[in-house]
Amino acid sequence: MSTNQPLPAPHAKHAALARPNTGEFNRQELAILGAPCSVIKDLVARLLPHLSPTLHAAYVDADHATGDEAAPADTLLTVGAAAELTDKIHFRRLDVQRGIDKFAQQHWLGAQSLVLVNGNHFRAQQQIAIISTKKPLEKKLDRLTDVQLILLSEGETELPAYLQAHLGERQPTVLSLDDTAAIADWVQQWWQASAPPLRGLVLAGGHSQRMQTDKGQLRYHGQEQREYAASLLAEVCQDVFVSCRADQADALPAGLTPLPDQFLDLGPMGGILTAFRHDPNAAWLVVACDLPFLSAETLRHLVAHRHAGRVATAYQSPHNEWPEPLITIWEPRSYAVLLQFLALGYSCPRKALINSEIQLLTPPAPQELRNINTPQERAAAERELG
Secondary structure (H helix, E strand, O other): OOOOOOOOOOOOOOOOOOOOOOOOOOOOEEEEEOOOHHHHHHHHHHHHHHHOOOOOEEEEOOOOOOOHHHOOOOOHHHHOOOEEEEEOOOOEEEEEOOOOOHHHHHHHHOOOOEEEEEOOOOOOOEEEEEEOOOOOOHHHHHHOOOEEEEEEOOOOOOOOHHHHHHHOOOOOEEEEOOOHHHHHHHHHHHHHHOOOOEEEEEEOOOOOOOOOOOHHHOOOOOOOHHHHHHHHHHOOOOOEEEEEOHHHHHHOOOOOOEEEOOOOOOOHHHHHHHHHHHOOOOEEEEEEOOOOOOOHHHHHHHHHOOOOOOOEEEEEOOOOOOEEEEEEEEOOOHHHHHHHHHHOOOOOHHHHHHOOOOEEEOOOOHHHHOOOOOHHHHHHHHHHHO
């Protein structure tokens, strides 16, 4: 007999989290296939001097020796060590016994700007296809899921019919395999074009204990400071959110979009992590609400000199050599970095910047980085701003 009672909501076993688009190894990765492994590695070796001044590129390949018995005799893995970290003169090497699963791959290589992959052994989200009679692609079409570039080896002048049929209406760029400079330029342009979108975040969720009143509600420019900061961000970002406590969300001025903290009692880091939980595939330009001297010109300078291949782009403090974490563009890769520092017991975003590869800029107007935290500083700022 029907009771006319609503059915219970389906049970959700796991939280519905937005997942980063990380690929097999990295957000920006290119598998190179269609030629012998030696040709692929030679191509990468030719490209790296052109790419390395601006991009931190990694290369993924397989060992072409006879297996583990060909490992260096001095490694302690052969006598039972689970891992061995060797600090060499010019690089560090980590040897581990555990397998390399998808999550480990992303963890180890996620901090790189770009990963080039030997497509004969591994897959990647996007591909560079080499046309060569030495290693035809006809039996590897399943790996050509998103071809971005085609390289013609010596003697090749056109695409094979089977590849044209596979590509359909797609028309990737075609270059000569020998034209290293042109290929490097293409990689740079491809990388720039795939830079994450930029969203804005006003940090306004603090308790303002030193100011003894909500700093976000102060009016230095005829409007609440959180409105003023949001208007500056709107000039350089696709959209803007206001990081706040849950109890502040309903009291925001009309037109502001709240993003209540989901990482609680962590200060600014909680707001930044909440933004990345909302959209882990965007870069976030973060601005504190207590910067009444900040101008749109200073933000435009930061955006113009953004390096999407670093963890973040930040201004150097005018008072010391440290980066200013609360006028910073945090790239998607910084999400994992911040979580790693949090797991180690640190909630200071500046510490994450200091210990990461970032783009550090000299501010064009250092006085604009001055934050106002006390009633005395507020009174002085109001006098200066008129």
